[in-house]
Amino acid sequence: MGHSITLLANFLLQQNIHVYLDHACANEQLVAADLLTQCRVLDKDEMGSHCDLVVVLGGDGTLLSVARCLAPYRVPLIGVNQGHLGFLTQVAADEMLNVVSGMLTGKYLPEERILLECQLEREGVEVGRALALNDVVLSRGGIGQMIEFQVMINEEFVYSQRSDGLIVATPTGSTAYALAAGGPILQPTLRALTLVPICPQSMTNRPIAVSDSCEIAIFISKAVDARAHFDGQSYIDIRCGDKLIIRRYRHSLRVLHPTDYQYYKTLRQKLHWGEQLV
Structure with missing residues (x-):
């Protein structure tokens, strides 16, 4: 997890993007001290009022907890999966930088989720x-x-x-x-x-x-x-x-998926449905 956070934060800083980290990342020492000096550390509840985009590294459970904090602010969310395939965390960890780079230039599929x-x-x-x-x-x-x-x-x-x-x-x-x-x-x-x-x-x-x-x-x-x-x-x-x-809830959650996202493919993989025969 710490390696992925460091990779992503350094990449975003190189793009001249202001980076905000959750307090949990700093408290658990998931990133190096020199990187912390280049980022601002916030509580999860504060992210929505400061950020234009939030990237969650973890599983669906982590994304759920962040989504409830962001809901009042209409801030879009990207989920990077750090474990098994998730329904909400659709970006694979080993493709993170390529996918996020594309998303920053508009290569994504937006989806509104009700709360x-x-x-x-x-x-x-x-x-x-x-x-x-x-x-x-x-x-x-x-x-x-x-x-x-x-x-x-x-x-x-x-x-x-x-x-x-x-x-x-x-x-x-x-x-x-x-x-x-x-x-x-x-x-x-x-x-x-x-x-x-x-x-x-x-x-x-x-x-x-x-x-x-x-x-x-x-x-x-x-x-x-x-x-x-x-x-x-x-x-x-x-x-x-x-x-x-x-x-x-009066606001919906805006989730950004990779351009190759397919909902029914995710269902097949997650629920172990039969694959297409022809």
């Missing part, structure tokens, strides 16, 4: 708010008892449910936890959300897809121990009587 904004109300008062690029997951906690809740979409009653929880996923998140729970794969730029039950007591409960303009409200009627998770990276404890309100 979710979740608001938690308790006794009519907002007690929490968070963003998610993949999904908002209502789930039972460590005690292991099922939770009971009802779902409203645009103030219309949809169903009540007793289950281990519910996943509300964006198209980006449709290939993550939602897929493992039996949800549909949504093409990334589709303006839709999917609601996927987690082990519902009623076997007739099935995933549904709705427009991303819908407001989804979840009323928790029974929850001994439950939480709302955001991209699997942060959470809020849920109590009986709480209300989760989920909407599309």
Whole structure:
């Protein structure tokens, strides 16, 4: 990782581009001291207000955490994969400099990804708010008892449910936890959300897809121990009587892909689908 950061930072500096590094890079001593003197070090939350472009070196999980910080600023994002093939981190580490060089001259495929904004109300008062690029997951906690809740979409009653929880996923998140729970794969730029039950007591409960303009409200009627998770990276404890309100966030995330990016090729590789025969 440190080698890749050093290569990229030196390359950008040679192009007379101002380089900002995340505090984590400096604190973990991933780059040499002489390089740090040529760069400015910022908190991840500050990047959006200072940068015109952000490059994430890591996996999809790292990109998710950065994306939520950048969402309010509309700053484009490039993901350089440092491990296994990712759905979001599409630039291969060994091609990083060539691809990034081309992207700086306009050789990229832009894609807009929607995010979710979740608001938690308790006794009519907002007690929490968070963003998610993949999904908002209502789930039972460590005690292991099922939770009971009802779902409203645009103030219309949809169903009540007793289950281990519910996943509300964006198209980006449709290939993550939602897929493992039996949800549909949504093409990334589709303006839709999917609601996927987690082990519902009623076997007739099935995933549904709705427009991303819908407001989804979840009323928790029974929850001994439950939480709302955001991209699997942060959470809020849920109590009986709480209300989760989920909407599309007002800004989308702009992801820049290499010019040879193919979504269905990524699906085949990641999900081990059969290759083309002819």
